[in-house]
Amino acid sequence: MSHDPAQRAASIRDVAQLAGVSHQTVSRVINDHPSIRESTRQRVLDAMEQLQYRPNRAARALVTARSRTLGVLSTTAAALYGPVSSINAVQGAARDAGYYLAVAQIPQLDDAGIAAALDHLLAQAVEGIIVIAPQDLVLEHISSARLAVPYVTLQGGSEYVARELTVDQEAGARAATAHLVSLGHRRILHLTGPLVWFEAQARAAGYARELEAAGLAVPPLLEGDWSAESGYRAARSFLRDPEATAVFASNDQMALGVYHAAREAGRRIPEDLSVVGFDDIPEAAHFWPPLTTVLQDFTELGRRSVERLVAEIEGGEVPGPASLLPELIVRASTAPAPA
Known part of the structure; x- marks a missing residue:
């Protein structure tokens, strides 16, 4: 009684039979052996495609000592x-x-x-x-x-x-902070990500260095957890500070939370409060107003x-x-x- 190949996954021998070559030749094609004629290689690849044959990666790794x-x-x-x-x-x-x-x-x-x-x-x-x-x-x-x-x-x-x-996270944070300094802001707050993250540490360091270079005081950091909710909670406390006219949030989601809190507190963006984010998430261009942020490639x-x-x-x-x-x-x- 013969098997119907349609009822089971194609094997290397099925491919060999269809392509009219030995199963060793099929194996060489699978493993990119250099000594295969291009016409033969193509015939084997066509047969594999027709039978929807997928080489077994585990078996292949045993043969080639390469899992790719x-x-x-x-x-x-x-x-x-x-x-x-x-x-x-x-x-x-x-x-x-x-x-x-x-x-x-x-x-x-x-x-x-x-x-x-x-x-x-x-x-x-x-x-x-x-x-x-x-x-x-x-x-x-x-x-x-x-x-x-x-x-x-x-x-x-x-x-x-x-x-x-x-x-270079620090360079990105310095650029964000320098932009706010250049607009005449003097009390610029920073909402960090969780400080166990290297990115959050580096962005906070860049912010502080840029303020120091401009001869401005570095206010205490506010720590968020990357979520919009944490940005909202942190902003509710610092929006009571009338001297603060700008905030640099360590990511765009937290900046979104700042938007929410500012609207609730009657602080207009950007007339009363400038906001910068980090990451340039696809939605950042569609915040209202569209968010100034730092793009990473x-x-x-x-x-x-x-x-x-x-x-x-x-x-x-x-x-x-x-x-x-x-x-x-x-x-x-x-x-x-x-x-």
């Missing part, structure tokens, strides 16, 4: 625009380079949670890891874990700089991180640490300080 898989280690805060954009950018760049992507989220921010996520990736035989988890604890764990595969960090702290690819960051890992994996020229400059996008939420 990169791992992404991310925190559960991956619902945020920055981490999501980074993961999407890495996914696109990995696909272009001929690699699959395995993503592991750290379930809770402690050693056990980080170890579990790392084990999950290593069990999938990843050839390199991209860390999109910008907290001290994660990077400490990874640098002490003595990984057998190369890794790069996106937005690491300065002590991890040898493996780091970043957008996540696509380029993803491309460079994959380029660097693939160079290490494949023995190519490894580019050094890189920092991309973000760009200030000036819209209608900022204006000269009220007289």
Whole structure:
């Protein structure tokens, strides 16, 4: 009794039979063997397409000792625009380079949670890891874990700089603050993200340095948690300060919360209060008034991180640490300080 190939997944032998070649030839095509004639390769690829044959990655990794898989280690805060954009950018760049992507989220921010996520990736035989988890604890764990595969960090702290690819957060924060100073604002408040995040630390440092350079006092920082709700709560307290005419929020969602609180308190944006965000989320141009913010090039960051890992994996020229400059996008939420 013969099997109907339509009833089961096609095998390598089905492909060989349809293409009129040996199954070893099919195997060589799958593994990019250089000595295959182009016409033969095309015939095999056509047969694979017709039968919808998908090579078994695990079996292929055993044969080639290559999984062609990169791992992404991310925190559960991956619902945020920055981490999501980074993961999407890495996914696109990995696909272009001929690699699959395995993503592991750290379930809770402690050693056990980080170890579990790392084990999950290593069990999938990843050839390199991209860390999109910008907290001290994660990077400490990874640098002490003595990984057998190369890794790069996106937005690491300065002590991890040898493996780091970043957008210069401090430069972005300085540009945002300098913009407000140039408009004549003298008491500029800063709403930070959670200060266990490197981005929040770097943005707060850039803000403070820019104020100091302008000879202005640095008011106490207000800490949010990246959410619009935390921006709203923080703004309700600082809007009672009549001297404060501008606020720099460490991300656009918190800036949205500031908008809400300002409207409730009868403070008009930008006539009474100028607001700057960070990230340039797609919605920022549609806030009312449209939000002045800082744009990060996540696509380029993803491309460079994959380029660097693939160079290490494949023995190519490894580019050094890189920092991309973000760009200030000036819209209608900022204006000269009220007289």
